[in-house]
Structure formats: structure tokens, C-alpha cells
Amino acid sequence: MFFLWMFIVVMVAGGTFLFIEHSAPGVTTDGGAAASVSPATEPNTDIQQGNDVSSTMTATVVMQTFSNDGYSFDVPASWNIERTGTDTIALHTDASSTSAACKIEVSAFPFASGVDVADWIGHRIGADPSLAVAERSSENISFASGTGVKWIGTIDGISTTLVYAFNGQHAYEIAPSVIGDSVSGSAQCDDMLKVFLSALKI
Amino acid sequence: MKKWIITIAFFCMFPLCACAAAIAKLPYVKGQSFIVTQGYNTSPTHIKKDAYALDFTQNGCDAYGKGVVAAASGKVMFLSQEGYNGGYGTELIIDHGQNLVTRYAHMVPDSITVGPNDPVHQGQTIGLVGDTGLVAGMACAVHPGTHLHFAMDAVASDGTFTAYNPEPISGYVNMTAGMWYLSDNDESDVDLNVGAAPLVVPSVSSTTTVATTTTTTPISILPSFTNVGVPIASVSATSAPVSPSDTSISTVATSTTTSTPDVSSSTSDHTTSSSALFEQADDTAGSPYSFYDDNWYDLGNGFSGTLDTLTLEGKVSDPDYFASHVWLQEFKDENYTAMVQQFTISEDAPFTDILATATFSGLSILLKPYFYYRLATSQDYQNRSVILMGTASTTIGVAMAHNFIYGTGGVETTSTFFPYMVMEGERATSTLTAPPLSTPTNLTETFDSFGMQLNVSFSTSTDPDWPANPLRYQMNYSTSTTLSDNGWTDPEPIPLALGNSYLIGIRAKDDYGDTSAVATATWNFPAGFAPYLLSPNMNYASQYFTVPATSTLQSIQLFTTDFETNTRYPDDDFCSLQLFDEYDLSSYGMTQSDNGFNGFACANAPVFSFVSSSPVLYPDHRYHWVFGIQTASPLVGAGVRFYGTATDTAGGAFNDSSLANAKFTVTGNVGVLFSN
Numbered sequence: 001m002f003f004l005w006m007f008i009v010v011m012v013a014g015g016t017f018l019f020i021e022h023s024a025p026g027v028t029t030d031g032g033a034a035a036s037v038s039p040a041t042e043p044n045t046d047i048q049q050g051n052d053v054s055s056t057m058t059a060t061v062v063m064q065t066f067s068n069d070g071y072s073f074d075v076p077a078s079w080n081i082e083r084t085g086t087d088t089i090a091l092h093t094d095a096s097s098t099s100a101a102c103k104i105e106v107s108a109f110p111f112a113s114g115v116d117v118a119d120w121i122g123h124r125i126g127a128d129p130s131l132a133v134a135e136r137s138s139e140n141i142s143f144a145s146g147t148g149v150k151w152i153g154t155i156d157g158i159s160t161t162l163v164y165a166f167n168g169q170h171a172y173e174i175a176p177s178v179i180g181d182s183v184s185g186s187a188q189c190d191d192m193l194k195v196f197l198s199a200l201k202i
Numbered sequence: 203m204k205k206w207i208i209t210i211a212f213f214c215m216f217p218l219c220a221c222a223a224a225i226a227k228l229p230y231v232k233g234q235s236f237i238v239t240q241g242y243n244t245s246p247t248h249i250k251k252d253a254y255a256l257d258f259t260q261n262g263c264d265a266y267g268k269g270v271v272a273a274a275s276g277k278v279m280f281l282s283q284e285g286y287n288g289g290y291g292t293e294l295i296i297d298h299g300q301n302l303v304t305r306y307a308h309m310v311p312d313s314i315t316v317g318p319n320d321p322v323h324q325g326q327t328i329g330l331v332g333d334t335g336l337v338a339g340m341a342c343a344v345h346p347g348t349h350l351h352f353a354m355d356a357v358a359s360d361g362t363f364t365a366y367n368p369e370p371i372s373g374y375v376n377m378t379a380g381m382w383y384l385s386d387n388d389e390s391d392v393d394l395n396v397g398a399a400p401l402v403v404p405s406v407s408s409t410t411t412v413a414t415t416t417t418t419t420p421i422s423i424l425p426s427f428t429n430v431g432v433p434i435a436s437v438s439a440t441s442a443p444v445s446p447s448d449t450s451i452s453t454v455a456t457s458t459t460t461s462t463p464d465v466s467s468s469t470s471d472h473t474t475s476s477s478a479l480f481e482q483a484d485d486t487a488g489s490p491y492s493f494y495d496d497n498w499y500d501l502g503n504g505f506s507g508t509l510d511t512l513t514l515e516g517k518v519s520d521p522d523y524f525a526s527h528v529w530l531q532e533f534k535d536e537n538y539t540a541m542v543q544q545f546t547i548s549e550d551a552p553f554t555d556i557l558a559t560a561t562f563s564g565l566s567i568l569l570k571p572y573f574y575y576r577l578a579t580s581q582d583y584q585n586r587s588v589i590l591m592g593t594a595s596t597t598i599g600v601a602m603a604h605n606f607i608y609g610t611g612g613v614e615t616t617s618t619f620f621p622y623m624v625m626e627g628e629r630a631t632s633t634l635t636a637p638p639l640s641t642p643t644n645l646t647e648t649f650d651s652f653g654m655q656l657n658v659s660f661s662t663s664t665d666p667d668w669p670a671n672p673l674r675y676q677m678n679y680s681t682s683t684t685l686s687d688n689g690w691t692d693p694e695p696i697p698l699a700l701g702n703s704y705l706i707g708i709r710a711k712d713d714y715g716d717t718s719a720v721a722t723a724t725w726n727f728p729a730g731f732a733p734y735l736l737s738p739n740m741n742y743a744s745q746y747f748t749v750p751a752t753s754t755l756q757s758i759q760l761f762t763t764d765f766e767t768n769t770r771y772p773d774d775d776f777c778s779l780q781l782f783d784e785y786d787l788s789s790y791g792m793t794q795s796d797n798g799f800n801g802f803a804c805a806n807a808p809v810f811s812f813v814s815s816s817p818v819l820y821p822d823h824r825y826h827w828v829f830g831i832q833t834a835s836p837l838v839g840a841g842v843r844f845y846g847t848a849t850d851t852a853g854g855a856f857n858d859s860s861l862a863n864a865k866f867t868v869t870g871n872v873g874v875l876f877s878n
């Protein structure tokens with residue numbers, strides 16, 4: 001199923017995707033005509049009131065826009081957006097697929113201006129007193145709008161990538177992980193993170 | 203109030219680490235059944251401090267949003283309502299005192315109902331089952347990976363967390379992936395006023411209540427110990443979330459018929475040239491690489507020699523994540539279920555996403571022809587895999603002579619990856635000389651009125667075919683005049699039924715599987731001692747006593763017979779013994795309270811030594827010993843014997859026969875105490 005789902009996207013300005021090839025069910029790709037497009041997945045039942053989700057289409061790719069308190073992004077409609085809590089969401093590439101999939105969790109924390117970002121990140125990652133945290137790298141990165149920090153290291157010996165974004169009153173933790181039954185989807189997960197970060201507006 | 207009394211009584215008996223473990227209940231609501239999808243010691247997430255972690259879920263999305271309840275009373279050590287938290291997601295850690303904590307992870311964000319340092323009582327709802335953090339499984343499309351991660355840890359004084367076996371949990375032991383478990387965790391079982399406090403050793407005055415409450419069942423506190431998990435029945439394999447370690451692993455392919463040397467002959471020269479597949483879980487068509495959650499290569503047997511250097515060619519599925527582990531595991535059986543030992547080839551093999559060669563030298567691993575070997579690999583982080591191929595060189599013999607050969611189709615292929623190897627096994631001599639064993643020697647009877655078993659000892663010999671190895675011995679016994687053919691096991695104490703005669707046989711076995719002639723002996727054991735039945739549950743016995751003179755207690759010896767039988771579970775069984783001084787008949791002082799009586803010290807006939815403290819006992823005091831024991835099976839025959847010296851009278855302090863040979867038995871499951 002993974003290969004049926006495979007497609008190549010090229011980012012263009014403003015987070016728009018240019019569709020090149022897409023064989024996902026429910027999407028008609030007849031020469032770019034938009035008239036017969038239906039959602040690639042069932043509506044997200046977790047996205048409920050006031051979540052500001054809408055489907056739009058650029059070229060032949062169905063997109064959905066999600067906005068929450070302080071951030072927004074555009075991602076393909078085939079991605080499932082799970083509202084897991086008041087301030088938390090989880091994105092899944094294709095939760096109905098039996099092949100590898102990836103999840104990106106976004107959590108929001110209060111953040112006071114003036115707090116040292118590096119200290120805050122270190123405290124957040126190591127909040128659980130049982131964790132053994134070792135940093136490999138930490139670099140500043142840019143999103144579609146805004147900047148953040150990409151942290152790579154090990155937690156309890158497991159290599160981990162975390163991204164943090166700040167907007168003055170909130171700090172956002174962006175945590176990618178592979179959730180599929182197979183482990184062959186790591187590249188897919190990395191690509192998903194890149195797509196998400198490129199579309200993220202803080 | 204009665205429940206309060208029982209709770210206190212129980213705590214009095216087991217105030218140490220085993221206490222919290224003993225009362226742990228399943229972390230979900232009473233009446234609910236959850237399936238374990240990932241059990242103990244499964245890489246990569248249930249290792250190290252999570253080695254005793256359990257993942258619970260239900261069919262599809264059924265588990266999502268179900269209540270998570272405290273496995274035992276305590277207070278909140280740490281909570282995080284949201285965030286990744288090292289993969290635990292929304293998580294809560296409860297401190298139960300006695301340096302024990304429990305962890306509840308992957309819960310629904312913002313669902314934790316308690317705050318920092320809040321007291322928590324057993325059965326209290328503390329959150330909701332969710333899918334946050336590092337989870338796996340696609341059974342629930344809306345909330346992928348929904349499950350509850352539950353683990354118990356011991357926390358050292360330096361803050362280090364180490365795995366702690368939480369069993370029995372609601373009476374269940376040996377909890378296993380694929381089994382359903384019914385919870386009995388109901389907060390109504392616990393008086394909230396007491397349950398809200400962390401586990402503490404209560405005042406000893408309540409111990410008096412223990413003796414007077416023996417007819418009240420402790421089951422509400424101590425669930426039946428005979429529970430077993432229920433096999434999957436109505437749940438299809440794809441309906442439950444899949445744990446990270448058990449996915450996509452199909453049955454291990456069998457070796458080709460040419461791969462297994464003839465192990466049945468005792469006279470063949472064992473010079474074989476055989477080939478064996480790297481047995482690997484089946485691949486999923488279309489996968490660009492043959493990566494698996496659990497990566498292993500069954501090498502078969504027939505090796506002889508010392509593996510000195512191993513050259514492997516490999517790659518990992520994700521170059522961003524490092525630390526590729528490589529182990530060589532030695533098994534007794536061709537089904538690779540009875541691992542003898544594991545050799546570490548590398549804990550950080552330098553493989554990348556580009557196929558490359560790595561040489562591991564200085565291994566000095568003895569390979570024996572009649573053992574089976576498996577190369578096991580993994581990469582940290584969600585079981586990313588390592589593909590291995592390679593060669594090996596030896597310092598002795600011809601181990602892996604023809605070594606590993608690339609599989610048909612190569613590494614990067616969409617077809618099933620089955621590299622294979624050709625190996626040779628060669629023994630040093632062509633015939634087996636009968637081991638120098640004519641008759642069992644030094645048969646030692648350790649049987650007594652308490653321990654009804656026979657220990658047999660004998661001198662070991664060296665395998666003439668393989669001088670570096672001692673011969674293995676096997677024992678068999680029967681109450682008839684013949685020995686069964688399939689009853690040979692490694693020597694271990696023989697549980698005896700008194701009044702029987704036993705035919706005991708011993709034989710030697712070398713690494714090639716050849717066995718010697720059988721030496722036999724017949725032993726008779728007297729009748730006249732009736733075995734005492736103990737409850738299969740955790741239970742206890744106690745006795746008051748006085749001493750005739752001021753005395754120094756040196757040791758207390760406990761006798762049981764269960765711990766040396768095949769029902770022994772050293773990690774699960776435990777016993778404890780406490781000695782109280784009722785010096786003014788109104789309150790107690792605990793004469794001995796160290797932690798040396800628990801868990802692993804609970805072997806057969808353990809001696810609780812008082813050497814370090816050598817408590818002095820006085821004739822005008824009354825003393826009270828309380829012995830508690832938990833085991834997976836009924837005990838037969840148990841007793842307590844005191845050793846010590848009197849300081850001012852002849853005849854010893856423990857000349858009271860009821861103390862010198864105190865026996866006890868507990869019948870049923872209700873804690874009725876009979877002292878003999």
C-alpha cells in the first residue's frame with residue numbers, strides 16, 4: 001500500500017504543492033482537472049468544533065489547512081489530523097495504510113518571553129526524571145513563517161528528533177515518530193517532517 | 203475498617219520492596235480485559251529500565267479513552283499532561299514508597315486527573331488510555347498505536363531507575379504478549395483514607411491484629427495467585443495493535459535438509475559439510491530492503507572451534523540512527539527457544555546506510571557442534587534493522603569455514619532475502635570414549651523432616667573429545683525399576699514422596715550429543731512424615747515464643763521444598779521473615795528489619811543470618827516471628843529452626859522443641875494459620 005500511496009511533491013511558495021503523480025484512491029488526476037476530486041480520506045472525525053480545518057485544492061492535490069492557537073499549516077488532505085487534546089494534535093500520513101506511516105505530534109506549552117530557549121528545551125526534554133538524554137546537535141531552522149530549533153539526540157538510547165518553535169507566549173514541541181508496522185518508513189517520516197515544517201506558520 | 207486492618211496486616215508482613223509488588227493490580231478498571239501486545243524484555247522499548255514494561259490494549263480502538271487506574275497506592279512523582287517526554291507521551295509516575303514507582307504512558311493529553319505530589323490510591327482513575335508519544339500499530343486508524351504502557355521501576359538513591367518485576371499483578375504471573383488479562387482493580391477494595399497515603403510500614407501494634415484476623419480472607423488485598431492469562435480467542439492477529447518488536451515476523455524458515463548434521467549417531471566422526479540458510483523472517487514483497495523488526499540469522503549447528511574474528515558486511519535501514527547491536531546467541535535446541543548464552547559481538551557496530559564491512563576481533567567465542575547459533579542484530583530506535591553478511595575466522599577448528607555468502611538476489615532486492623552459508627563441523631576424534639563414569643558418587647542425602655528432596659553430587663569430568671569442555675550430566679529417576687527414555691534432565695534436586703524407593707540414573711553427555719552408559723542407584727526414603735500443604739497464594743505463618751535465658755540469636759533457618767522444584771520462579775518468589783520483640787506486651791520493636799530476607803534470598807532452606815546484629819533476646823520478653831512466602835505453587839513441608847547461644851544457662855536458648863523444630867502450615871487461601 002505504501003507504493004500505491006507514493007507520490008512526489010514539490011514545494012512552491014506559500015506552502016502550495018505541485019502534484020506530479022498520485023495514485024491515492026479518491027483523487028482523480030485527469031490532467032489536472034479539479035472537478036472530480038473527492039477527499040482522499042474520510043473526514044477526520046477527531047477534528048471537531050472550531051478547529052479551522054478546510055479543504056482546498058492546489059493543482060490536483062487536495063490540501064487541508066489547520067490552524068490552532070498561534071500556528072497554522074497546510075498539508076495534503078490525505079493526512080489524518082488527530083486532535084488529541086486541547087493544545088495537542090497528531091498528524092498521520094495515512095493511518096489507514098497497513099504499511100509504514102509516520103506521526104507528528106504538536107504540543108503547546110506556555111512560554112514566557114525572556115526565558116533562555118536552550119535552557120527551556122533542555123528542561124522540557126529532560127523533564128521526566130527517569131530519562132537519559134544526550135544531545136547530538138541543535139540547530140536553528142526556519143519554517144514557512146517563523147523560526148525554531150531542531151534538536152537531535154538520544155533519549156534512553158533511542159535516537160530522537162524534536163523541533164521546537166516559539167511565538168512569544170507559547171512554545172510548540174513537534175515530535176516525529178514512525179508508527180507503522182514496518183520500520184521501512186523512516187525516509188517517509190523524514191520527508192513528512194520536512195513537508196510539515198515547510199508549511200508551518202508560527 | 204476491616205479492610206484497613208487487613209491492609210495494615212499485610213504491610214506488616216511485607217514491609218519491604220516485595221510489598222508494593224505484591225499488591226500491584228492491573229492498571230485498568232475492574233472488569234475490563236486488556237491484551238498484552240508487548241511483554242517483557244523486548245527491544246527496543248521494553249529494555250533497560252522498561253524491561254518489565256507491559257503494553258496493554260484492546261481490539262481496534264476500543265481501548266482509546268478507557269480509564270487508567272493506579273496499580274497501587276502512592277503519590278505522584280512526575281506527570282506531564284502533554285508532550286513527547288522521551289516517547290512516553292502523556293505520562294504519570296507514581297511513587298509507592300520503598301523506592302518503587304509505576305509508570306503509565308501514552309495517555310490522552312490533558313487526561314491526567316491528579317496533580318504533582320497528589321496522593322493516589324489503588325484503583326483510582328488517573329488518566330485515559332491514549333496514543334501519545336512513541337507508539338506503533340495500525341489497528342486503530344483514528345488513534346494509531348493506542349495502548350497503555352505500564353512499568354514498575356526501582357529508584358536508587360542516585361535517582362537511577364531500574365526495571366522491577368511488578369508481578370504478581372492482580373494475581374497474574376508470567377504475563378505474556380498475546381494474552382488477555384482481566385482486571386480486579388477496584389478502588390472500593392481500598393479504604394480511601396488509607397489508600398490515599400503512600401505505602402508505609404505501619405505501626406507494629408496492628409500486627410496483633412494479624413493473628414486475630416486469620417479467618418478473614420486476604421483475597422481482596424492478595425488476589426488469587428493462580429490466575430493465568432487467557433489466550434487470544436476472538437481477536438484476530440491484525441485487530442490488536444502490534445508491538446514494535448513482534449511485527450512482520452513470520453515463522454522462522456527451516457533449514458534446508460542438508461544443513462543439519464547427523465546428531466543421532468554416537469560413533470560417527472561428525473565431519474560434515476553442510477549448508478544452512480540464514481533463516482530470516484519472511485519479507486514483505488516490495489520492501490526495498492530486507493529489514494525486519496527483529497533481525498536474526500539462524501546459523502544452525504555443526505560448528506566447532508573458537509570464533510576469533512567475525513567480519514560482517516552490513517547496512518542499517520536509517521543512517522540517522524546509530525548504535526547497531528550484534529550478538530551471537532547460543533541455543534540448546536534447533537527451534538531456538540532455549541538460549542544458553544549470548545555473546546556480544548558489538549554494541550555499536552559501525553554500519554551505515556551504505557553496505558560496508560566491519561571486522562570484530564578478539565571475540566574468543568567457543569562454538570560447540572551440538573549447540574545452535576543465531577546472529578541477532580538490531581539498531582536503536584524502533585527496531586531499525588541491520589543486514590549482515592560476512593566471514594569468520596577462527597583460531598581453532600574450522601568454525602564457519604566457508605563462511606557467509608551473499609544471498610541470491612543480493613541485498614537490495616525486492617525479493618525475499620535469504621543469504622546462506624556453508625559451514626563445516628569437525629570433531630577432534632572419530633569415536634567417543636565413554637565418559638569415565640561408572641557409578642554415581644557422593645550421593646548426598648539432604649532430606650530431612652523439612653526438606654523432602656534428594657541432592658545428588660558427583661565429580662565432573664572433561665570431555666575427551668573436547669578437553670576444554672566439561673561433560674554435561676543428566677539425571678533421571680523413577681519409582682519403578684526402569685528409567686523412562688525421555689526423562690533425562692540436567693541434574694537437579696529430586697522432590698521426594700516419602701516412603702518411596704527411587705531408582706536414580708546418571709549419565710554423561712558430550713557436546714556432540716553422545717551419551718555414556720547409565721549409572722544407577724536405588725535409594726529408599728522413610729515414611730512417617732506427612733507433608734504439609736501451604737496455600738498457593740502469598741501467605742504467612744507466625745509464632746510467639748520466649749527464651750529461657752538471655753541469649754544471642756545467631757540465625758533463623760527456614761525450610762521449604764518448593765524452591766528447588768521445577769515450579770520455582772526465582773524472580774517472582776520471595777519470602778520475608780521478621781522478628782519482633784514484644785518487650786512490654788503492648789508494643790513491638792522490630793529486632794531485625796533489614797532487607798536481606800526478600801526476593802532472591804528466598805532459596806530452599808535459607809538461613810536468615812543475624813551475624814551482623816546478633817540480637818540479644820531476653821527471657822522476660824515475648825518474641826514473635828512472622829514468615830511470609832509467595833510462590834507460584836503450593837509448598838509442601840516448611841518449618842523454621844532457630845539457632846543461637848545462651849549466655850547464662852546450659853542447654854541453649856532454643857531448647858524448646860517448638861522453636862528448635864517449628865513447623866507450620868497454612869491451608870486454603872484464607873490465611874488460616876496452624877502452628878505445629
